Amino acid sequence: MAKELWKGNEAIAEAAIRAGCRCYFGYPITPQSEIPEYMSLHMPKAGGIFLQSESEIAAINMVYGAAGAGARVMTSSSSPGISLKQEGISYMCGAELPGVIVNVMRGGPGLGTIQPAQGDYFQATRGGGNGDYRLIVFAPANIQEVVDLMQEAFELADRYRMPVMMLLDGMIGQMMEPIEWKKPPVSPDDLPKKSWATTGTKGEREPNIINSLFISPEACNAHNHRLEDKYRRVIANEQRYETNDTDGAKIIFVAYGTPARLARAAAGILEKEGIKAGVFRPITVWPYPYEALHQVAAQESVKAVVTVEMSTGQMVDDVRIGVNGVKPVSFVGQAGGVVPTPREVANAALKALGR
Amino acid sequence: MAIVYQRSKGLADIETHYCPGCTHGIIHRLVAETLEELGVLGNTVGVAPVGCSVFAYDYFNCDMQEAAHGRAPAVATGIKRVLPDKVVFTYQGDGDLAAIGTGEITHAAMRGENITTVFVNNAIYGMTGGQMAPTTLVGQRATTAPLGRDKSHAGSPIRIAEMLATIDGAAYIERVTVTSPANVMRAKRAIKKAFELQIEGRGFTLIEVLSTCPTNWGLTPVKALEWLNENMIPVFPLGVYKDITKEA
Numbered sequence: 001m002a003k004e005l006w007k008g009n010e011a012i013a014e015a016a017i018r019a020g021c022r023c024y025f026g027y028p029i030t031p032q033s034e035i036p037e038y039m040s041l042h043m044p045k046a047g048g049i050f051l052q053s054e055s056e057i058a059a060i061n062m063v064y065g066a067a068g069a070g071a072r073v074m075t076s077s078s079s080p081g082i083s084l085k086q087e088g089i090s091y092m093c094g095a096e097l098p099g100v101i102v103n104v105m106r107g108g109p110g111l112g113t114i115q116p117a118q119g120d121y122f123q124a125t126r127g128g129g130n131g132d133y134r135l136i137v138f139a140p141a142n143i144q145e146v147v148d149l150m151q152e153a154f155e156l157a158d159r160y161r162m163p164v165m166m167l168l169d170g171m172i173g174q175m176m177e178p179i180e181w182k183k184p185p186v187s188p189d190d191l192p193k194k195s196w197a198t199t200g201t202k203g204e205r206e207p208n209i210i211n212s213l214f215i216s217p218e219a220c221n222a223h224n225h226r227l228e229d230k231y232r233r234v235i236a237n238e239q240r241y242e243t244n245d246t247d248g249a250k251i252i253f254v255a256y257g258t259p260a261r262l263a264r265a266a267a268g269i270l271e272k273e274g275i276k277a278g279v280f281r282p283i284t285v286w287p288y289p290y291e292a293l294h295q296v297a298a299q300e301s302v303k304a305v306v307t308v309e310m311s312t313g314q315m316v317d318d319v320r321i322g323v324n325g326v327k328p329v330s331f332v333g334q335a336g337g338v339v340p341t342p343r344e345v346a347n348a349a350l351k352a353l354g355r
Numbered sequence: 356m357a358i359v360y361q362r363s364k365g366l367a368d369i370e371t372h373y374c375p376g377c378t379h380g381i382i383h384r385l386v387a388e389t390l391e392e393l394g395v396l397g398n399t400v401g402v403a404p405v406g407c408s409v410f411a412y413d414y415f416n417c418d419m420q421e422a423a424h425g426r427a428p429a430v431a432t433g434i435k436r437v438l439p440d441k442v443v444f445t446y447q448g449d450g451d452l453a454a455i456g457t458g459e460i461t462h463a464a465m466r467g468e469n470i471t472t473v474f475v476n477n478a479i480y481g482m483t484g485g486q487m488a489p490t491t492l493v494g495q496r497a498t499t500a501p502l503g504r505d506k507s508h509a510g511s512p513i514r515i516a517e518m519l520a521t522i523d524g525a526a527y528i529e530r531v532t533v534t535s536p537a538n539v540m541r542a543k544r545a546i547k548k549a550f551e552l553q554i555e556g557r558g559f560t561l562i563e564v565l566s567t568c569p570t571n572w573g574l575t576p577v578k579a580l581e582w583l584n585e586n587m588i589p590v591f592p593l594g595v596y597k598d599i600t601k602e603a
C-alpha cells in the first residue's frame with residue numbers, strides 16, 4: 001500500500017476506528033484535541049458513537065459504562081486530563097473492563113505547559129489511581145508504530161479484560177509522518193462476543209453485574225490475587241522491546257518514545273567519534289522488559305547504560321531494576337517541553353565513560 | 356387462596372442490608388414493580404451508586420453496573436449510547452447526585468440523555484454515618500454539623516428537581532415521597548411515567564423521592580416519617596417540575 005502523510009493525533013483516531021472501535025468519549029485538551037475533533041467527524045461516518053463529555057472524569061466513566069455494555073471503546077487526553085481519569089481507570093481495573101486510553105503527554109506538574117514531555121511515566125506504570133492494579137502501557141516512538149499497535153492494544157484489552165494505555169509524548173501527536181496502513185480494518189461485527197457484558201438478560205440468563213466492590217476482606221483479597229495472577233500472565237506474555245546496534249556496544253542508551261529517536265541520533269554522533277553505542281527501547285513500559293534489558297546491559301562490551309527521557313528521571317528507576325547493578329546507570333533528560341539535543345545525549349554518554 | 360401481595364419479579368430473592376424502617380426498600384420495590392409491569396426487566400440495565408444503595412446491583416433482578424461515587428449518570432450515558440434500545444436507569448442518593456456528582460447529572464440532563472434517574476433524597480449521608488449533605492436542612496444536626504447546619508457557614512439545601520427543571524433536555528421531573536400509602540401510590544405513578552417516557556425516547560427523566568434515614572436522624576421509623584412530612588416537604592415541595600407532555 002502507498003504511504004500517506006498523516007498528523008499523529010489524526011492517525012491515532014483513524015487507527016482506532018480501523019481497529020473496530022466504534023465508541024469514543026473525550027474532552028478537549030492540547031496537544032491531543034485533534035483526536036476528538038477527528039472522531040467527531042469520522043466516528044459517526046463509521047456508524048460509531050462520538051460524545052464530547054463535560055469533563056475527563058465523565059469521559060472515563062462513559063468509557064466504563066460503554067465497556068461494561070460490551071463496546072470496543074476509547075478515550076484520549078493529555079496529562080492534566082489523564083490525572084482526572086485516574087479514578088475511572090482504577091474502577092475499570094477493579095471491574096475488569098477493557099478499553100484504550102491515549103495519553104499524549106505534555107509538561108507538568110499542574111498546568112505545566114502544552115509542549116511535549118514524559119512526566120507521566122510513574123502515573124502510567126505505577127498506577128495513578130487507588131489500589132493494586134496495572135495497565136498494559138504501550139510507548140510507541142513514531143506514528144507508524146502507533147498505528148501498527150492500535151489493533152493489538154484493543155485486542156489485549158479484550159483478552160485480559162483490562163485497560164490498555166497508549167503513552168505518547170506530544171511530539172508524536174503533533175508531528176506529521178508518512179505511514180502505511182498495514183493491517184486490514186477490523187469490523188465490529190467480527191469481534192468476539194462478551195458474555196459478561198450488561199446487554200439485558202432477555203429473561204434468558206442470570207443478571208450480569210459490572211462491579212469493583214468486594215466488601216468482605218476475604219473476597220477483596222481473593223479478587224486482588226486473581227488480578228495479580230492475570231498481571232503475571234501479562235508480564236510473562238506481553239513484553240515488547242526493540243534493540244538497535246546493541247550487540248557489542250560500549251554504551252547502551254535506554255529510551256522510549258521520541259527520546260529513543262534522539263538516542264539513535266546520539267549513537268550516530270558517538271559512532272563517528274569511534275565509540276560504539278546502541279539503543280534499547282521498551283515498547284511496553286508495563287510490563288517492562290527487565291530481563292531483555294539485563295541481558296543487553298550484561299554484555300562484556302558494555303561500559304555504561306544511559307537513560308534518556310523528557311522528564312527529570314522516571315523510567316530510569318526501571319532501568320536500574322533491569323540492569324540490577326551489573327553496569328553503571330546514568331540519566332540525561334530535560335522536562336517541561338524542552339527536548340534534549342542529540343549532542344547533549346552523546347555528551348552524557350561520554351561523561352559516563354569518564355571523558 | 357388468592358395472592359394479594361408478593362415479591363416483585365424485579366427484585367432478587369435475597370435479604371437487603373437496609374436498616375429497619377428505611378424507605379430505600381420501598382423505593383426499590385416501586386422501581387422493580389415498574390420494570391416488571393412494563394415488561395422490560397430483561398431489557399434493562401441499571402446503575403447503582405455509592406451510598407446506602409450501593410448493593411442495589413444485587414437487589415434488582417436485571418443487568419446492573421456499579422458506578423464510582425457520583426458518576427452513575429456518566430456510566431449510564433456510556434451504556435445508553437451503546438445500547439439505545441435498552442431501558443437504562445440510575446439510582447442515586449443525595450450525596451452521590453447533589454454533591455460529588457452534580458456535574459454528571461446536570462450534563463446528562465443537558466444532553467437530554469434518554470435515561471431515568473431515581474434520586475433518593477434523605478437529607479443526609481446515610482452510608483458514611485450521618486454527615487451533612489447538600490440537602491441537609493438548615494439547623495438539622497449531622498455528624499459534620501454537630502450544632503446543626505449553619506446557613507452562614509454551609510449554605511442552604513440545594514433543590515435538585517427545581518434546578519434540573521430549568522434544563523431544556525429534561526423531559527420529566529417530579530418530586531414525591533413515600534411517607535403514606537397515598538404518597539407511595541403517587542411515587543409509583545411518577546416512577547412509571549418516567550420510565551414510560553424513556554421508552555418513548557422523550558429524553559431525560561428524574562424522580563426525586565424524599566426518603567427517611569431513621570438511623571442517622573436518630574428517630575424511630577414512625578417518627579422519621581413524621582419528621583420528613585413536617586420538615587422536609589416545606590423545603591422540598593412535592594410536585595411535577597417539568598413535563599414535556601404538558602408543554603405546547
Ligand SMILES: Cc1ncc(C[n+]2csc(CCOP(=O)(O)OP(=O)(O)O)c2C)c(N)n1
Nearest residue numbers: 405406407424448449450451479480481482
Ligand atoms: C470518591 C469517594 N468519596 C467518598 C466516598 C465515601 N462515601 C460513600 S457513600 C457516601 C455518601 C452517600 O450519601 P448519599 O449519596 O446521600 O447516599 P445515602 O447513603 O444517604 O443513601 C460517601 C461520602 C466514596 N465512596 N468515594
Ligand code: SF4
Nearest residue numbers: 373374377407481568
Ligand atoms: S443508614 Fe439511613 S439510609 Fe442507610 S440504610 Fe440505614 S436508614 Fe437507610
Ligand SMILES: [Mg+2]
Nearest residue numbers: 448449479481
Ligand atoms: Mg443521602
